[in-house]
Amino acid sequence: xxxxxxxxxxxxxxxxxxxxxxxxxxxxxxxxxxxxxxxxxxxxxxxxxxxxxxxxxxxxxxxxxxxxxxxxxxxxxxxxxxxxxxxxxxxxxxxxxxxxxxxxxxxxxxxxxxxxxxxxxxxxxxxxxxxxxxxxxx
Amino acid sequence: xxxxxxxxxxxxxxxxxxxxxxxxxxxxxxxxxxxxxxxxxxxxxxxxxxxxxxxxxxxxxxxxxxxxxxxxxxxxxxxxxxxxxxxxxxxxxxxxxxxxxxxxxxxxxxxxxxxxxxxxxxxxxxxxxxxxxxxxxxxxxxxxxxxxxxxxxxxxxxxxxxxxxxxxxxxxxxxxxxxxxxxxxxxxxxxxxxxxxxxxxxxxxxxxxxxxxxxxxxxxxxxxxxxxxxxxxxxxxxxxxxxxxxxxxxxxxxxxxxxxxxxxxxxxxxxxxxxxxxxxxxxxxxxxxxxxxxxxxxxxxxxxxxxxxxxxxxxxxxxxxxxxxxxxxxxxxxxxxxxxxxxxxxxxxxxxxxxxxxxxxxxxxxxxxxxxxxxxxxxxxxxxxxxxxxxxxxxxxxxxxxxxxxxxxxxxxxxxxxxxxxxxxxxxxxxxxxxxxxxxxxxxxxxxxxxxxxxxxxxxxxxxxxxxxxxxxxxxxxxxxxxxxxxxxxxxxxxxxxxxxxxxxxxxxxxxxxxxxxxxxxxxxxxxxxxxxxxxxxxxxxxxxxxxxxxxxxxxxxxxxxxxxxxxxxxxxxxxxxxxxxxxxxxxxxxxxxxxxxxxxxxxxxxxxxxxxxxxxxxxxxxxxxxxxxxxxxxxxxxxxxxxxxxxxxxxxxxxxxxxxxxxxxxxxxxxxxxxxxxxxxxxxxxxxxxxxxxxxxxxxxxxxxxxxxxxxxxxxxxxxxxxxxxxxxxxxxxxxxxxxxxxxxxxxxxxxxxxxxxxxxxxxxxxxxxxxxxxxxxxxxxxxxxxxxxxxxxxxxxxxxxxxxxxxxxxxxxxxxxxxxxxxxxxxxxxxxxxxxxxxx
Numbered sequence: 001x002x003x004x005x006x007x008x009x010x011x012x013x014x015x016x017x018x019x020x021x022x023x024x025x026x027x028x029x030x031x032x033x034x035x036x037x038x039x040x041x042x043x044x045x046x047x048x049x050x051x052x053x054x055x056x057x058x059x060x061x062x063x064x065x066x067x068x069x070x071x072x073x074x075x076x077x078x079x080x081x082x083x084x085x086x087x088x089x090x091x092x093x094x095x096x097x098x099x100x101x102x103x104x105x106x107x108x109x110x111x112x113x114x115x116x117x118x119x120x121x122x123x124x125x126x127x128x129x130x131x132x133x134x135x136x137x138x
Numbered sequence: 139x140x141x142x143x144x145x146x147x148x149x150x151x152x153x154x155x156x157x158x159x160x161x162x163x164x165x166x167x168x169x170x171x172x173x174x175x176x177x178x179x180x181x182x183x184x185x186x187x188x189x190x191x192x193x194x195x196x197x198x199x200x201x202x203x204x205x206x207x208x209x210x211x212x213x214x215x216x217x218x219x220x221x222x223x224x225x226x227x228x229x230x231x232x233x234x235x236x237x238x239x240x241x242x243x244x245x246x247x248x249x250x251x252x253x254x255x256x257x258x259x260x261x262x263x264x265x266x267x268x269x270x271x272x273x274x275x276x277x278x279x280x281x282x283x284x285x286x287x288x289x290x291x292x293x294x295x296x297x298x299x300x301x302x303x304x305x306x307x308x309x310x311x312x313x314x315x316x317x318x319x320x321x322x323x324x325x326x327x328x329x330x331x332x333x334x335x336x337x338x339x340x341x342x343x344x345x346x347x348x349x350x351x352x353x354x355x356x357x358x359x360x361x362x363x364x365x366x367x368x369x370x371x372x373x374x375x376x377x378x379x380x381x382x383x384x385x386x387x388x389x390x391x392x393x394x395x396x397x398x399x400x401x402x403x404x405x406x407x408x409x410x411x412x413x414x415x416x417x418x419x420x421x422x423x424x425x426x427x428x429x430x431x432x433x434x435x436x437x438x439x440x441x442x443x444x445x446x447x448x449x450x451x452x453x454x455x456x457x458x459x460x461x462x463x464x465x466x467x468x469x470x471x472x473x474x475x476x477x478x479x480x481x482x483x484x485x486x487x488x489x490x491x492x493x494x495x496x497x498x499x500x501x502x503x504x505x506x507x508x509x510x511x512x513x514x515x516x517x518x519x520x521x522x523x524x525x526x527x528x529x530x531x532x533x534x535x536x537x538x539x540x541x542x543x544x545x546x547x548x549x550x551x552x553x554x555x556x557x558x559x560x561x562x563x564x565x566x567x568x569x570x571x572x573x574x575x576x577x578x579x580x581x582x583x584x585x586x587x588x589x590x591x592x593x594x595x596x597x598x599x600x601x602x603x604x605x606x607x608x609x610x611x612x613x614x615x616x617x618x619x620x621x622x623x624x625x626x627x628x629x630x631x632x633x634x635x636x637x638x639x640x641x642x643x644x645x646x647x648x649x650x651x652x653x654x655x656x657x658x659x660x661x662x663x664x665x666x667x668x669x670x671x672x673x674x675x676x677x678x679x680x681x682x683x684x685x686x687x688x689x690x691x692x693x694x695x696x697x698x699x700x701x702x703x704x705x706x707x708x709x710x711x712x713x714x715x716x717x718x719x720x721x722x723x724x725x726x727x728x729x730x731x732x733x734x735x736x737x738x739x740x741x742x743x744x745x746x747x748x749x750x751x752x753x754x755x756x757x758x759x760x761x762x763x764x765x766x767x768x769x770x771x772x773x774x775x776x777x778x779x780x781x782x783x784x785x786x787x788x789x790x791x792x793x794x795x796x797x798x799x800x801x802x803x804x805x806x807x808x809x810x811x812x813x814x815x816x817x818x819x820x821x822x823x824x825x826x827x828x829x830x831x832x833x834x835x836x837x838x839x840x841x842x843x844x845x846x847x848x849x850x851x852x853x854x855x856x857x858x859x860x861x862x863x864x865x866x867x868x869x870x871x872x873x874x875x876x877x878x879x880x881x882x883x884x885x886x887x888x889x890x891x892x893x894x895x896x897x898x899x900x901x902x903x904x905x906x907x908x909x910x911x912x913x914x915x916x917x918x919x920x921x922x923x924x925x926x927x928x929x930x931x932x933x934x935x936x937x938x939x940x941x942x943x944x945x946x947x948x949x950x951x952x953x954x955x956x957x958x959x960x961x962x963x964x965x966x967x968x969x970x971x972x973x974x975x976x977x978x979x980x
Contacts, residue, residue, distance in 0.1 A: 003507075007519070014523055018563070022531045025559050027551040046554030070819055070937050071679050071697040092697060092819035092937050095799040106554045118554065 027106065032083040032115065039109035046118055050104050051079035053097075061098045074114075077103060087115045094120060140212045140313050145296040148201030149283065152294065155194035155245070156278040162187035163271035170264035170357075181263070185256065188267065191274065192249040198281075199233075199242050202295050206232050211316045214302040215239070215295045221321035223740040223767070231331040232322045234339075237455055237470055238295035241280045243336060247343035248274055255347065260975070262367055265354030266347075273346055276479040280472055293470040324792050324800040327767065330389035334382065338409065341379030342447050345412060347371035348419070349444035349487075352437055356490040361498045362426070362433060366974060369423050370967035372440070373651075376416040377960035383409055384953045391814075391946075393802045398670065399949075402560040404459050404552070407532040408450035411525045415443040418521035425514045431501040432515060439518070441487045446529070448480040453532070458539050508591065510581035517574040524567040528560060561670075565623065572626040572663055575656040576602075576633030582652070595633070602632035613668060613944070623667045630660035651963030658956025665949025669812075676709040676813075677940040697818050700775070702907050702934040703881040711784070714881075715936050716774040717907045719788060721766035725749060725756045728772050728788055732906055734763065741765045769794065773817055773936050777806070789938065791817040811944040819937035828911055828929035835923045844910055845930045848879045854924065860890065860901070869894045874914050874924055878905070889914045889926070909933040 030038065030047045038047065053061045054076040063076030063086070074088045075097075087105055097103075100122035107117035165187055169180035202215065206229050211217045219239075220232040233239045252270050256263055283294020299316065300308040307314050348368040355364030386406070391399035400406060419439035422432040453459055456473030506512060534552050541548040553559035580594050606621075606628035615621055634653040641650045679695035700706055700715035707713075719728035720743075734743040743765055749757040757763050772788035790802040803816035834842050838853040852875040858865055865871055870893040878885040885905055891914035892899035902913040909931035916925040 007516075011519055011523070015526060018523070018527045019530055021563075022527075022553075023550075025553045026531065026534060027554040029549040029551050048551040048554070069679060069695075069699045070935070071695050071699060090695060095794070095801075106551075 031081045032079045032085040036109055044108055046106050046108050048104055048106050049079050051077045054078050085115050087117050089117045089120055141210055144201050144205050145213055148198055148296040151194045151197040152281055155191055158187050158191035159271050159275040159278055162191055163268055166264050166268040195245050195249045199246055203233055211319050212298055214297045214299045217299050217316055217319045221319040227332055228322055228327050231326050234335045235322055235326055238281045238293055241277055243339045244343055245277045247340045251343055262354055265357055266350040269350035269353045290471055324794055328393045334385040334389055337385055338382030341382045344375035344378055345444050345447045348440045352440045356494050365423050365426055366971050370964050372420050373960055373964045376420055379413045381957055402556040404532050405454050407528045408453045411529045412443045412446035414521045414525040415439055415446055418518040419443055421514050421518045425511050429511055431511050434498055445484050452476045452480055459535050508587055513578040513581050517578055520567055520570050527563045568663055569622055569626040572630040572660055576630045579634055579637045579653055598633040598636050602629040620667050620671050627660040627664040631657050648966045651959045655956045655959030658952045658959055661948050661952025665945055665952050668945035669943045669949055672944050674942045697937050697939050699935055699937050703883045712778040714776045719772040719774055723764040723766055726751055741768045787815045789815050789817045791820055811942055812946050813942055815940045817936055817938050821932055821935050826931040828931055831928040831930045834926045837923050844928050850877045852877055887912050907934045
């Protein structure tokens with residue numbers, strides 16, 4: 001066997017390892033109920049949950065509680081299946097959080113009642129859907 | 139008044155640019171195939187169409203900038219990306235904030251590069267420009283803004299607001315022009331936003347040149363000759379792209395609130411990958427020039443880097459990344475078009491390469507382990523694997539989209555801890571690269587066998603061991619992984635320096651590009667290891683205020699709450715927050731926010747007291763002053779060590795009406811480390827909701843408490859004027875002087891009680907820092923007492939994060955060394971090409 005072949009095989013081997021670990025380390029999108037089942041079964045790796053902030057009838061976001069020292073907060077999120085869940089985030093409320101149309105929390109259940117997010121991604125309403133043009137200068 | 143001329147002009151120029159690009163492409167095709175007799179006329183015609191295209195492209199840019207510059211808010215682009223208060227250099231940023239502007243920038247750079255190619259090449263002009271013009275046609279089509287039935291081709295930046303917005307005002311008054319735009323994203327109001335996108339897009343644009351030369355080579359069956367003219371451009375492209383990446387990283391570090399310079403975000407990865415491949419391509423191209431091997435590899439790499447740039451564009455701009463990136467990009471509905479663009483060139487490249495594959499010369503000779511080709515090949519392979527490792531997980535959203543387009547369901551998400559995930563691979567690849575560059579350089583310059591190699595490597599090996607040992611001891615690097623990085627970094631620096639010194643001795647500086655770039659790599663590696671691996675968050679919250687949940691103890695709170703004036707210990711520093719400041723035009727440093735009162739005009743305020751810095755008076759009370767971006771507040775944070783004020787930082791924050799709190803860090807720069815501080819949350823006291831407090835009776839000289847602050851009623855005096863205006867006859871005005879103590883700060887408040895006839899006027903005094911409003915409610919002369927009404931509000935605070943980043947300057951310095959290395963290499967290769975051209979060979 002020529003050296004070139006050995007190198008070639010080595011590269012292919014490495015590439016396969018990369019793909020396998022990428023898939024192995026990839027997280028998944030879950031709902032709160034499947035995430036809870038996972039946590040109960042001892043799977044503690046971080047997963048993604050997509051949803052929205054809980055809003056009242058007037059469209060106001062409800063359920064945000066900022067910690068006493070203002071360095072953390074909890075909020076109530078409704079996932080795509082409609083499950084409500086209190087989520088804890090160990091950072092101050094991010095910019096534009098309340099206005100976000102959709103939030104993705106990456107994290108895991110730390111206790112039965114509390115989902116702890118390591119990271120929050122927000123999708124904010126794009127300017128292109130903006131329908132209210134300011135009619136007066138402010 | 140609505141202006142439709144500029145928009146129409148711009149749109150016309152877009153169409154002209156599109157048509158001329160197509161005509162020019164066709165013309166260059168005929169020029170390439172024409173016989174000697176007709177060549178000159180085809181060339182002239184091609185060039186004329188190219189120049190028309192170039193002028194049209196510049197005119198597009200001009201029209202759009204004119205719209206932004208003259209605040210024509212009837213146009214959607216100006217309305218949504220700019221505003222009245224924006225200074226000119228940020229208007230330039232507004233230009234490319236939107237995707238359409240970014241495409242225009244790209245088009246513009248291609249025109250510039252095209253001009254250079256035309257004027258530096260004879261033989262290659264035709265086929266290379268053919269590829270160029272095809273690319274231009276695709277790019278211009280992105281901003282074409284033509285709608286045929288349901289088919290939308292491109293998104294025009296010259297749309298009127300009324301055609302885009304559904305706001306009801308336009309049904310009432312179609313001629314309505316908003317008075318102000320919604321402004322540029324405050325994060326982008328930064329000098330880096332002015333220079334980073336042009337650099338990055340020049341990088342993007344320049345990947346086209348090696349690709350175009352390769353396509354020309356394949357088309358003309360000149361399988362090897364394309365390398366020489368393409369090589370300087372490939373190095374140029376890698377340099378500019380690298381510079382763009384570094385600028386982005388530096389920008390993220392100095393102004394964005396990410397807390398670092400690199401986050402392995404999909405948007406960052408999308409540029410990093412083509413850069414790696416381009417660097418790999420440079421290496422194999424150089425090998426080919428030396429020894430006629432690796433031609434096919436070079437071709438594959440050049441094609442890949444170009445296609446990967448298009449893939450990056452697709453990822454970033456099609457909306458496919460959706461919720462997996464922290465960067466938000468609006469989906470302009472161009473995904474289909476971008477996909478066609480990418481697939482078209484992929485198909486052309488594959489078609490040409492496959493058709494010619496058999497005829498491409500290869501070297502059958504097996505590369506020996508002691509040959510430079512072998513080591514360079516391994517290096518290029520490592521770069522390729524690095525790129526592969528990044529692009530595979532970054533593309534996860536694409537796999538999901540693919541699966542879903544076939545009706546399947548995929549819940550695969552990108553790795554939860556991106557930084558950890560990518561670092562774990564990239565780190566070891568980078569170590570391998572560093573070692574390879576050290577060894578490879580020796581093979582490059584000398585013919586080696588086993589014995590020579592040993593002799594050549596023994597000195598650098600020992601020196602680098604000593605250097606590494608020093609770094610490890612002084613830097614207290616005790617983690618085994620980090621030790622390996624230091625060893626590898628030190629080795630590549632020492633080994634390449636050895637080569638560099640040899641070259642300098644021979645006075646052949648021209649050849650030193652490679653060793654310089656590799657020294658830079660070693661420095662980057664060590665700099666990244668220290669600044670990221672040993673980044674130390676010093677703002678760990680020890681307040682002990684928790685929700686009383688047991689799991690919460692495990693989480694480090696990385697932010698601290700600083701009440702105004704109240705000292706807090708953060709590791710070796712004592713930190714005190716001192717309130718909000720503003721930047722005023724013409725005044726050095728910062729001006730306390732409560733010395734200024736907004737007038738309602740943009741960026742304009744009135745000084746409520748004299749503004750002096752270092753005993754020099756800049757503005758008097760009552761002056762109208764100009765602010766630098768009035769929305770920006772700077773939060774003064776003092777760092778003490780053993781009661782000595784060491785330094786003061788002013789991290790910026792802006793409560794933005796549409797985007798929430800926008801913050802930008804401030805760092806104390808030392809030679810060996812940075813202390814990085816940024817604001818995570820602020821007290822919103824724009825319109826405080828005063829909490830009605832108690833009434834306090836006090837006689838002059840008495841002390842009492844306001845909201846826990848010790849307050850002394852110093853005494854009262856009769857005043858004869860109010861705010862500089864003399865009182866009317868018969869008026870009586872009494873000013874009560876209060877001193878409020880807050881830690882080491884004494885605040886003076888002076889509410890005024892005014893009697894005019896039967897009327898009583900109460901002029902309260904407010905301190906926003908402490909959140910106090912005091913009013914003299916009444917005066918009881920019989921008892922010699924004043925009745926104060928005290929309203930309170932949340933006293934000012936800031937929540938911030940601070941981290942020490944050691945050796946970050948080694949990283950920046952390393953990147954600069956690397957860029958110098960690239961520049962030297964470009965010079966050398968271009969010089970080579972010019973000489974060959976003069977000989978009439980190319």
